Amino acid sequence: MKFKALKGVQDILPGEIDKWEYLEDCAKEQFSLYGFNQIKIPVIEETGLFVRSIGQQTDIVEKEMYSFVDRGKREISLRPEATASVVRAYLEHNLTQLGVAKLYYIGPMFRGEKPQSGRNRQFYQMGIEALGSYDPYFDAEVITLAVEYLTEIGIKNFDLVLNTVGCSHDKAAYAKLLKTYLKTEEKSLCENCQNRLERNVLRVLDCKNPNCKKVIHSAPIINDHLCSECNDHFKSVKQYLDLSGIAYNLSPYLVRGLDYYTKTVFEITHQGLGSQNAICAGGRYDNLIKDMGGLAQGATGFAFGIERLLLAASAEEIVFPIQKKTVIYAIGLGEDNCKELFKIVAVLRRKKNCVINGFEQKSLKAHMKQSHKLGSDITLILGEEEFKDNCILIRDMQSGEQEKVKLNEVVAILEKKIKNKV
Numbered sequence: 493m494k495f496k497a498l499k500g501v502q503d504i505l506p507g508e509i510d511k512w513e514y515l516e517d518c519a520k521e522q523f524s525l526y527g528f529n530q531i532k533i534p535v536i537e538e539t540g541l542f543v544r545s546i547g548q549q550t551d552i553v554e555k556e557m558y559s560f561v562d563r564g565k566r567e568i569s570l571r572p573e574a575t576a577s578v579v580r581a582y583l584e585h586n587l588t589q590l591g592v593a594k595l596y597y598i599g600p601m602f603r604g605e606k607p608q609s610g611r612n613r614q615f616y617q618m619g620i621e622a623l624g625s626y627d628p629y630f631d632a633e634v635i636t637l638a639v640e641y642l643t644e645i646g647i648k649n650f651d652l653v654l655n656t657v658g659c660s661h662d663k664a665a666y667a668k669l670l671k672t673y674l675k676t677e678e679k680s681l682c683e684n685c686q687n688r689l690e691r692n693v694l695r696v697l698d699c700k701n702p703n704c705k706k707v708i709h710s711a712p713i714i715n716d717h718l719c720s721e722c723n724d725h726f727k728s729v730k731q732y733l734d735l736s737g738i739a740y741n742l743s744p745y746l747v748r749g750l751d752y753y754t755k756t757v758f759e760i761t762h763q764g765l766g767s768q769n770a771i772c773a774g775g776r777y778d779n780l781i782k783d784m785g786g787l788a789q790g791a792t793g794f795a796f797g798i799e800r801l802l803l804a805a806s807a808e809e810i811v812f813p814i815q816k817k818t819v820i821y822a823i824g825l826g827e828d829n830c831k832e833l834f835k836i837v838a839v840l841r842r843k844k845n846c847v848i849n850g851f852e853q854k855s856l857k858a859h860m861k862q863s864h865k866l867g868s869d870i871t872l873i874l875g876e877e878e879f880k881d882n883c884i885l886i887r888d889m890q891s892g893e894q895e896k897v898k899l900n901e902v903v904a905i906l907e908k909k910i911k912n913k914v
């Protein structure tokens with residue numbers, strides 16, 4: 493029987509991995525420049541953690557979680573996102589003592605969505621969370637970090653969309669107001685939005701259906717119904733962003749699909765992607781730490797989707813400056829020569845060179861073909877003739893030039909050549 497990967501999940505093959513590592517390494521560097529430290533959190537958690545934090549009536553919890561009962565009859569889910577787990581770990585390990593705990597994570601998330609370009613069932617996020625402050629400075633800092641990261645990796649055609657959903661009081665009062673208005677237009681809404689009216693009315697605001705959009709266009713907007721504290725907070729966030737020189741578009745219709753958000757919310761969309769165009773998203777969640785059993789503490793963060801970052805980079809035809817190590821392919825023709833070459837290869841590797849052995853007993857032609865196929869930079873050839881002269885051949889794969897050098901000098905000569913290549 494032939495097995496295939498499940499729908500909506502993908503293998504990341506050796507040819508692509510350099511790009512993934514480049515994106516992750518740049519992110520680690522950028523996150524640590526802002527004082528964020530890495531945390532590794534589990535892929536599985538109690539289902540209740542996600543239900544409580546993301547919200548019972550969200551699409552993720554209602555339709556998309558991979559949940560199961562384990563042998564110990566525990567209700568478990570594969571994590572659909574990481575914010576809830578980071579908050580759980582923050583409280584479980586008392587990281588509250590850090591003052592503002594600045595944490596980042598990189599890893600797979602799981603959502604049973606309908607797969608399409610940029611939408612997978614297993615996808616990877618790189619995210620940060622700043623836990624322990626209500627200060628608008630942190631909202632601006634995480635947004636600035638996201639934009640600086642995109643600039644660092646060379647992505648240009650993106651838009652930062654910004655909004656506030658207010659505190660929980662503002663949000664609840666606005667939801668009521670919005671519902672009253674939408675009820676008067678209920679017949680014009682799509683079936684999905686008619687359902688959302690009762691369950692999660694704010695989500696009607698980001699419906700893409702043209703009829704719903706028309707109705708929404710005349711709806712009251714949250715920004716006109718904020719308390720003075722939320723108003724001031726949003727003003728400060730915008731001021732800080734202006735000070736950082738970060739351009740943003742305001743949209744009263746951005747509400748996000750997870751219930752824990754309060755005040756600032758944002759998304760970074762890319763112009764080269766289709767309908768799944770958010771490459772990064774996040775915002776403030778000032779009630780989550782308390783809801784999870786901690787003291788009242790503010791928090792904010794975001795997550796990038798790595799697959800979508802790669803799609804965006806490819807849409808802009810960005811070639812990442814990936815530094816490749818010089819690859820040496822070492823061919824030993826015959827058993828005795830292989831043994832001699834084995835010693836040289838060991839020394840080269842000890843000196844941190846990348847060497848692929850070509851010790852299988854096949855023809856020189858077949859080995860050269862393999863060396864080309866692997867994209868090696870240098871091929872070493874030790875055959876009968878060279879061995880008789882106590883020598884070895886060094887072939888530069890790009891120029892095709894070949895030189896015969898003494899066996900006891902080959903390591904030093906190669907190291908010099910590699911240094912000159914870099």
Ligand code: HAM
Nearest residue numbers: 573575611612615770771772773774775793794795797
């Ligand atoms: P989210 O908007 O659900 O937010 O996901 C963040 C990013 O993950 C999206 O902008 C997108 O790039 C990527 N993403 C989401 N779903 C998929 C999918 N099915 N396939 C591929 N990529 C996907 C969160 O997860 C929040 N935890 C972010 C956050 C952190 N808010 C505060 N702190």
